[in-house]
Amino acid sequence: MSAGTRQPMAKVMAVANQKGGVGKTTTSINLAVSLAAARRRVLLIDLDPQGNSTMGSGVDKSSLALSNYDVLMEEATLEEISIHVEHSSYTLAPANTDLTGAEVGLLDQIGRELRLRDAIDAVREHHDYVIIDCPPALNMLTVNALAAADSVMIPVQCEYYALEGLSALLDTIEKIRRILNRDLQVDGLLRTMYDPRNNLSGQVSQQLTKHFGDKVYSTVIPRNVRLAEAPSHGLPALLYDRNSSGALAYLALAGEVLRRDGTHLRAANQ
Numbered sequence: 023m024s025a026g027t028r029q030p031m032a033k034v035m036a037v038a039n040q041k042g043g044v045g046k047t048t049t050s051i052n053l054a055v056s057l058a059a060a061r062r063r064v065l066l067i068d069l070d071p072q073g074n075s076t077m078g079s080g081v082d083k084s085s086l087a088l089s090n091y092d093v094l095m096e097e098a099t100l101e102e103i104s105i106h107v108e109h110s111s112y113t114l115a116p117a118n119t120d121l122t123g124a125e126v127g128l129l130d131q132i133g134r135e136l137r138l139r140d141a142i143d144a145v146r147e148h149h150d151y152v153i154i155d156c157p158p159a160l161n162m163l164t165v166n167a168l169a170a171a172d173s174v175m176i177p178v179q180c181e182y183y184a185l186e187g188l189s190a191l192l193d194t195i196e197k198i199r200r201i202l203n204r205d206l207q208v209d210g211l212l213r214t215m216y217d218p219r220n221n222l223s224g225q226v227s228q229q230l231t232k233h234f235g236d237k238v239y240s241t242v243i244p245r246n247v248r249l250a251e252a253p254s255h256g257l258p259a260l261l262y263d264r265n266s267s268g269a270l271a272y273l274a275l276a277g278e279v280l281r282r283d284g285t286h287l288r289a290a291n292q
Contacts, residue, residue: 032065032149033283034142035209036171041187042158044179045214047074048249048259050155052269053175055258056276058111062150065104068117069138069167070157076116079107080256083118091120094137094166095127100145110258113149125162134162135202139170160194168198173209177243178230180216180223185233209282212275214243241275244268 037050047070054066068075069090073083083089092098093115105114128134142152154167168174174195178184192208199206211234217223231238243249249268252259259269 031146032063032142032152033173034146034152034154034171036154036156036164036167036174037177038154038156038164038167038174038191039176039178039187040158040160040164040191041179045177045212045243046070046158047078047155048253049175049177049212049214049243049272049275050075050153051078051253051258052249052260052272053276053279054112054151054153055110055260056272057151057153057279059260059273060276060280062280063148064112065100065115065145065149065152066107066112067100067115067138067142067152067154067167069121069154069163070117071119071121071163072157073116073118073121074253075155076114076118078253078256078258079110079112079114079116081105081107081114081116083116086116086118086120089120090115090117091124091127093141094121094124096137100141109261121163128162135165135169138166139203142170160190164194165198165202168195168206169202171203172205173207175209175212177212177214178226180213180220180226180242182222182226184226185229208237209279210237210239212239212241212243215245216242217245239275239278241271241278243271243275246271 037046054064058064076083088098088103093100100115103115107114156164156167213227244267246268248263248266249259252262255262
């Protein structure tokens with residue numbers, strides 16, 4: 023498959039940052055459920071061998087018969103491995119530690135960077151959004167995600183060293199755009215774990231806005247206990263505590279994403 027322009031169907035968004043602990047999984051799960059609440063058909067792809075999006079969706083990663091490892095090895099399709107998460111109204115393509123084997127398994131494979139893109143293209147028409155939760159590394163899994171994506175959302179923690187590693191990620195995105203996926207865009211940077219009582223949070227937030235301008239989402243995700251607790255219950259914050267500041271922030275983010283995308287994506291009930 024060439025790096026040409028594809029037909030608009032689902033929007034494929036990679037949630038990526040090679041720095042760990044910045045809220046990638048929290049963002050992936052809560053954006054997925056918030057878009058689903060807005061009647062969009064959402065597929066959440068867990069591409070992290072830790073399987074946190076899988077567990078955070080209430081799915082036991084240790085009991086999986088098939089996972090995204092099988093998709094990347096072309097031994098199963100996304101449709102075959104997908105699980106409908108009833109309480110959250112989105113579809114999950116799960117992951118577990120088997121996914122660590124994909125790095126080695128893909129080493130000598132032709133077109134290894136495009137395995138996920140090919141898999142997504144086969145189910146693209148059945149969804150409005152495909153959200154990919156990337157691992158905290160710039161490895162072959164992340165390259166597959168970026169080669170498949172239309173855009174990238176970059177969660178950035180509002181703490182010291184927030185900008186550390188961002189230049190490497192942006193360089194990688196540019197290389198992917200040049201070599202594999204000329205349609206790839208940075209949708210925006212999402213400020214996470216924001217604490218208004220902490221002067222540093224405000225300084226980092228201002229720094230991001232100064233550097234990246236309108237590429238920074240207006241929505242800010244607060245540091246919130248209920249948001250942190252929700253994954254241990256296998257639920258998104260929206261279902262764990264709908265009125266928590268974290269849940270409300272992700273609903274606002276979904277609204278901002280939909281406004282930015284305009285009207286080209288159809289609602290599932292149309």
